[in-house]
Amino acid sequence: MPVAGPRRVRWGVLAVFLTPALILLTAFVIAPILGTVAISFECKHGFCLKNYVDVITQQSPDLALIYPPGFGGPPPWGALIHNIVWILIHVPLTTMLGLIIAYLLKDTLGGSFIKSIIFIGMVIPMVVGGLIIRFMFDKYVGIVPKIFQFLGVKSLAITWTSYPQTALIALILGSVWLWTGFSMTIYAAALETIPRDYIEAAKVDGASERQIFFKIILPLLKPATLVVVLMTILWDLKIFDIVFVATLGGPGGASTVMALVMYMYFARELDFAKAAAVAVLLALLTLIPGVYMARRAVKG
Amino acid sequence: MADVRLENVVKRFGKVVAVDHVNLHVKDGEFFILLGPSGCGKTTTLRIIAGLEYPDEGRVYIGGKDVTDLEPMDRDVAMVFQNYALYPHMTVYENIAFPLKIRRKKLGLTKEEIDERVHEVAKMLHIEELLDRKPGQLSGGQQQRVALARALVRRPKVWLMDEPLSNLDALLRVVMRAELKKLQKQLGITTIYVTHDQAEAMSMADRIAVMNKGRIMQVGTPHEVYYKPAHVFVATFIGNPPANILECRVTQDGDKIILECPGHREEIRDPELADAVRRAGVREIYLGMRPEHIKILKHPEPGTFKGKVYVVEPLGSEQIVDVTIDGTVVKVKAPPTLSLQPGETVYLKPEDWKKVMVFDKKTGKALKGATP
Amino acid sequence: MVRKSTIRAIIVNIVAWTIGFIWVLPFIGLFMTSVRPYSEVVLKGWWSIIGAHFTLKNYYEALFNPFYNLARGYMNSFIVAIPSTIIPVFVAALIAYAISRFSFPLKSYLFLTLVLIMAVPQQMSVIPLFFMLRDMHLLDTLQGLILVHSSWGIAWIAFLLKNYFDMLPREVEEAARVDGASDLQVFFKIVLPLSLPALASAAAIQFTWVWSDFFYALVFLISPKNYVVTQRIAFMKGQFYVDWGLLSAGSILAMLVPLILYAVLQKYFVRGMVGWTIKG
Numbered sequence: 001m002p003v004a005g006p007r008r009v010r011w012g013v014l015a016v017f018l019t020p021a022l023i024l025l026t027a028f029v030i031a032p033i034l035g036t037v038a039i040s041f042e043c044k045h046g047f048c049l050k051n052y053v054d055v056i057t058q059q060s061p062d063l064a065l066i067y068p069p070g071f072g073g074p075p076p077w078g079a080l081i082h083n084i085v086w087i088l089i090h091v092p093l094t095t096m097l098g099l100i101i102a103y104l105l106k107d108t109l110g111g112s113f114i115k116s117i118i119f120i121g122m123v124i125p126m127v128v129g130g131l132i133i134r135f136m137f138d139k140y141v142g143i144v145p146k147i148f149q150f151l152g153v154k155s156l157a158i159t160w161t162s163y164p165q166t167a168l169i170a171l172i173l174g175s176v177w178l179w180t181g182f183s184m185t186i187y188a189a190a191l192e193t194i195p196r197d198y199i200e201a202a203k204v205d206g207a208s209e210r211q212i213f214f215k216i217i218l219p220l221l222k223p224a225t226l227v228v229v230l231m232t233i234l235w236d237l238k239i240f241d242i243v244f245v246a247t248l249g250g251p252g253g254a255s256t257v258m259a260l261v262m263y264m265y266f267a268r269e270l271d272f273a274k275a276a277a278v279a280v281l282l283a284l285l286t287l288i289p290g291v292y293m294a295r296r297a298v299k300g
Numbered sequence: 301m302a303d304v305r306l307e308n309v310v311k312r313f314g315k316v317v318a319v320d321h322v323n324l325h326v327k328d329g330e331f332f333i334l335l336g337p338s339g340c341g342k343t344t345t346l347r348i349i350a351g352l353e354y355p356d357e358g359r360v361y362i363g364g365k366d367v368t369d370l371e372p373m374d375r376d377v378a379m380v381f382q383n384y385a386l387y388p389h390m391t392v393y394e395n396i397a398f399p400l401k402i403r404r405k406k407l408g409l410t411k412e413e414i415d416e417r418v419h420e421v422a423k424m425l426h427i428e429e430l431l432d433r434k435p436g437q438l439s440g441g442q443q444q445r446v447a448l449a450r451a452l453v454r455r456p457k458v459w460l461m462d463e464p465l466s467n468l469d470a471l472l473r474v475v476m477r478a479e480l481k482k483l484q485k486q487l488g489i490t491t492i493y494v495t496h497d498q499a500e501a502m503s504m505a506d507r508i509a510v511m512n513k514g515r516i517m518q519v520g521t522p523h524e525v526y527y528k529p530a531h532v533f534v535a536t537f538i539g540n541p542p543a544n545i546l547e548c549r550v551t552q553d554g555d556k557i558i559l560e561c562p563g564h565r566e567e568i569r570d571p572e573l574a575d576a577v578r579r580a581g582v583r584e585i586y587l588g589m590r591p592e593h594i595k596i597l598k599h600p601e602p603g604t605f606k607g608k609v610y611v612v613e614p615l616g617s618e619q620i621v622d623v624t625i626d627g628t629v630v631k632v633k634a635p636p637t638l639s640l641q642p643g644e645t646v647y648l649k650p651e652d653w654k655k656v657m658v659f660d661k662k663t664g665k666a667l668k669g670a671t672p
Numbered sequence: 673m674v675r676k677s678t679i680r681a682i683i684v685n686i687v688a689w690t691i692g693f694i695w696v697l698p699f700i701g702l703f704m705t706s707v708r709p710y711s712e713v714v715l716k717g718w719w720s721i722i723g724a725h726f727t728l729k730n731y732y733e734a735l736f737n738p739f740y741n742l743a744r745g746y747m748n749s750f751i752v753a754i755p756s757t758i759i760p761v762f763v764a765a766l767i768a769y770a771i772s773r774f775s776f777p778l779k780s781y782l783f784l785t786l787v788l789i790m791a792v793p794q795q796m797s798v799i800p801l802f803f804m805l806r807d808m809h810l811l812d813t814l815q816g817l818i819l820v821h822s823s824w825g826i827a828w829i830a831f832l833l834k835n836y837f838d839m840l841p842r843e844v845e846e847a848a849r850v851d852g853a854s855d856l857q858v859f860f861k862i863v864l865p866l867s868l869p870a871l872a873s874a875a876a877i878q879f880t881w882v883w884s885d886f887f888y889a890l891v892f893l894i895s896p897k898n899y900v901v902t903q904r905i906a907f908m909k910g911q912f913y914v915d916w917g918l919l920s921a922g923s924i925l926a927m928l929v930p931l932i933l934y935a936v937l938q939k940y941f942v943r944g945m946v947g948w949t950i951k952g
Contacts, residue, residue, distance in 0.1 A: 028823035035800030114692035125884035290791025385843035
């Protein structure tokens with residue numbers, strides 16, 4: 001049987017369906033994106049790359065994208081490096097945790113209840129998420145420093161967000177707490193689609209629980225893993241709210257990120273061209289996972 | 301009421317020609333069936349008539365009006381889909397009323413008139429007690445009736461049906477065939493019905509168009525397509541089991557025409573057959589014999605085909621015997637009293653040479669049909 | 673004799689519930705801090721419940737103290753989030769249906785553009801938007817923010833809905849067309865009602881994101897009277913002294929609306945997330 005493909009319709013009909021979206025998208029999405037690119041090349045005399053050179057070589061720790069003087073010691077290392085460190089720690093942690101939790105909760109009493117609790121991190125405003133992170137790591141009221149105090153580790157019985165050594169890692173750990181609900185949900189959905197027959201057949205064939213997990217389930221979860229990794233990278237690159245409320249990039253630029261640096265150029269320095277340059281650099285980074293996802297989506 | 305005409309209709313999907321220069325004329329009030337194997341283009345032809353597909357070439361006329369470029373909504377046809385395509389979010393009542401409500405202004409109907417017509421058609425199809433239910437709560441047979449009601453309520457010019465019975469269980473299907481046919485005759489709506497089931501086509505149609513690979517092979521009454529198939533494909537598609545085909549050669553020996561078939565060689569004595577072969581002047585032919593037109597003999601006689609019993613399928617009132625003749629399998633309907641063993645040598649005899657069909661091997665076209 | 677699988681099940685349950693407890697702990701802490709005098713929390717810790725006093729003072733303070741005025745923020749957030757949900761869901765449904773069902777020139781590029789827009793950070797748009805809204809006299813207005821949110825919601829919602837429409841059976845729409853419905857009637861009377869679950873998912877998630885948004889509000893809303901909830905929470909935190917009692921009450925108030933929505937529409941949140949990211 002021939003499957004009916006997309007069909008031609010009259011232009012009038014097409015216009016009704018497309019016009020509202022096209023107007024809004026062109027005016028408030030595409031035009032501003034192109035505008036930002038244009039602004040990023042704006043100099044006193046025509047177009048130039050000076051803004052890009054300036055933001056990349058910027059050496060003020062709270063605005064730097066790359067800050068070599070900090071290398072070898074605790075942050076600041078520059079916002080771009082912080083984003084990369086964020087990805088390097090957050091992506092594997094949250095991916096594995098999500099998978100483990102989804103797998104464990106599959107046969108846990110009240111598993112769906114625990115799942116809904118973990119998913120809450122995805123639902124609350126990230127501003128609140130940032131505050132909770134700060135709260136959990138607060139010397140006086142936070143439970144993490146209290147635990148370290150109890151264990152006798154004095155150097156960690158502090159307000160983590162106030163010290164360069166610990167601010168960035170506190171934020172990253174907090175983001176694991178907030179974002180694991182996403183990977184767990186994706187994995188849980190993917191696990192449900194694995195036919196029971198596969199696992200039962202493997203059991204009959206004499207495979208152990210471990211073999212079943214590594215040889216059958218894990219390979220079948222590859223598409224889900226790809227989605228989780230790409231979306232988490234995107235999220236880590238765009239991170240802003242958490243940092244803004246928890247540390248404002250401090251202390252001394254020890255926890256800045258790209259999005260925050262862009263805002264600082266824009267709102268504090270009032271240097272729109274440099275702010276645009278940082279935005280374009282950030283957008284180029286997000287396009288790496290973005291293009292990958294687009295290719296997958298368009299291929300169908 | 302209206303007739304439907306297709307002129308040189310072509311539809312391509314990429315490189316595949318789904319409908320290949322189809323010409324049809326469905327008469328007003330006729331029950332017309334498009335019959336063919338899956339992928340033969342029958343459903344596409346139906347969808348072109350409905351306006352769901354547009355032909356790449358050719359024209360479509362409904363009631364004499366060229367509708368080729370009209371949207372389905374402007375054609376005044378109704379369609380019953382294979383999986384019924386009921387609106388799952390509406391009740392049965394709303395489903396049936398939908399075609400009326402959607403063009404209420406055009407039809408100039410009041411709410412009361414719509415209500416009346418919904419109840420009228422629901423009564424006709426015995427689904428009055430289901431009107432408040434949602435399609436998800438209905439059985440397959442009930443859904444089918446709702447789909448029929450929805451297609452009838454508008455009193456369309458043309459009624460299109462795409463394998464509407466194929467999702468029903470076997471028993472219900474037979475019941476519905478009779479009921480559908482009765483309904484169609486009673487209402488007199490021009491009906492075009494698509495099916496791959498030749499038994500269904502034979503039992504319901506006024507006329508059948510047999511399709512294969514996008515082309516119409518033959519248009520005729522059930523009787524015509526059965527006894528006078530225009531093409532060897534039609535002979536092998538219709539009948540249960542379908543006609544047996546033997547590849548034969550003909551040679552002229554003076555006035556005599558000699559027929560050479562697997563396991564058989566004789567002079568053609570039937571004048572009609574001899575005449576057809578002589579006129580066509582071909583060397584290679586297909587001989588077509590219906591299973592019920594062959595007799596099984598245990599002893600040789602002149603003019604018989606020698607073969608071996610391969611399988612016997614008892615069906616109760618009769619049995620189907622598969623006989624191999626030099627590697628060609630021939631199916632024969634035999635009375636249940638005849639006792640046969642696989643491997644046994646038997647002799648097949650055409651009941652009557654008048655009932656033997658002949659086709660040109662090269663073109664597949666019929667040289668002679670059967671006399672019933 | 674206890675079977676091995678039983679022991680395993682017990683261990684799995686213990687581990688799972690421990691993880692669940694760790695995850696919920698910050699919320700418990702936040703809640704305990706919000707309903708007790710801050711001095712008591714600092715002295716004893718929110719986890720000690722012996723001799724605890726409970727009060728709603730923090731909530732009252734956060735909601736009605738003119739410095740914070742979360743009540744006003746609540747109103748602003750609703751005024752922004754409700755239209756910023758309805759508009760893009762409707763507009764995106766239209767374009768998603770066209771992409772799913774119609775053929776037209778440049779369609780694949782349009783779809784590609786939508787997918788790429790989903791990856792673009794908010795920072796990429798605010799500078800030109802700031803000046804555009806200023807020129808349109810929409811800067812520092814809730815209407816301006818609604819326009820921005822609505823426009824930026826279209827891409828991802830269209831993607832989600834297109835995936836959903838692709839899975840809807842075509843026959844039902846074809847039946848409606850043969851029954852006499854125009855393309856628009858098919859869309860409104862058949863497709864939209866059949867897509868209610870997907871529309872609910874899109875609306876629930878879009879509402880939550882708009883409610884939770886901080887960056888656009890931060891840039892486009894300048895006068896304190898226009899501040900939405902998230903802004904007010906962010907600025908509640910003093911530069912040097914942090915009153916966690918007040919902050920935790922404010923945080924709970926800020927997340928209450930998305931949490932209630934989540935509690936009611938949980939399956940739509942999850943389905944939406946899954947449908948948006950995993951195709952088909």
